[in-house]
Amino acid sequence: QKEVEQNSGPLSVPEGAIASLNCTYSDRGSQSFFWYRQYSGKSPELIMSIYSNGDKEDGRFTAQLNKASQYVSLLIRDSQPSDSATYLCAVIPASKIIFGSGTRLSIRP
């Protein structure tokens, strides 16, 4: 079992809709969770961090954490073509960060 699992996609969402990205992790002791956005050929860019159960909102982005289910999600409201990218879920179970393989999101006009 991978430490951090994501559906590779591609996930195709119409412009203006809500994109929902999911991630599960294996280490129950993990305390810190992140979402990074990565455009093709570029480096990852931090967009959200979450440390407590529940929802955290920042603009069009909402991160959701459920530690009991070992599940993290990212919602993107009012999806824009510029949101088309790969979204990486990352978890810190100990001293280093573990990344998932990413979900490719495509926003169609």
Place this chain on the structure above:
Amino acid sequence: DTGVSQDPRHKITKRGQNVTFRCDPISEHNRLYWYRQTLGQGPEFLTYFQNEAQLEKSRLLSDRFSAERPKGSFSTLEIQRTEQGDSAMYLCASTGDRGAYEQYFGPGTRLTVT
């Protein structure tokens, strides 16, 4: 520009040659990380420094790889006797004591071994 910088951005080398990459972190950040990323995968942890101390190395990091951060500022990653399997994007990230491991990445160095 006060972000993380990496040099060079691209490197093409022949198998068997040595290469060295440099990373300059955000100036107030004391933790520096190196990752390797191949197509379709997330970044894989290689090693990290707190100030000048190298605190952890991945089992992925063979003896051909070495990293330094001599004065707790910039860091170098050297790969000796490169192999075609070393072709990847090498990413550097930094974070401070605060911010709970929120890491900020540099633009990466893309290595191609021919």
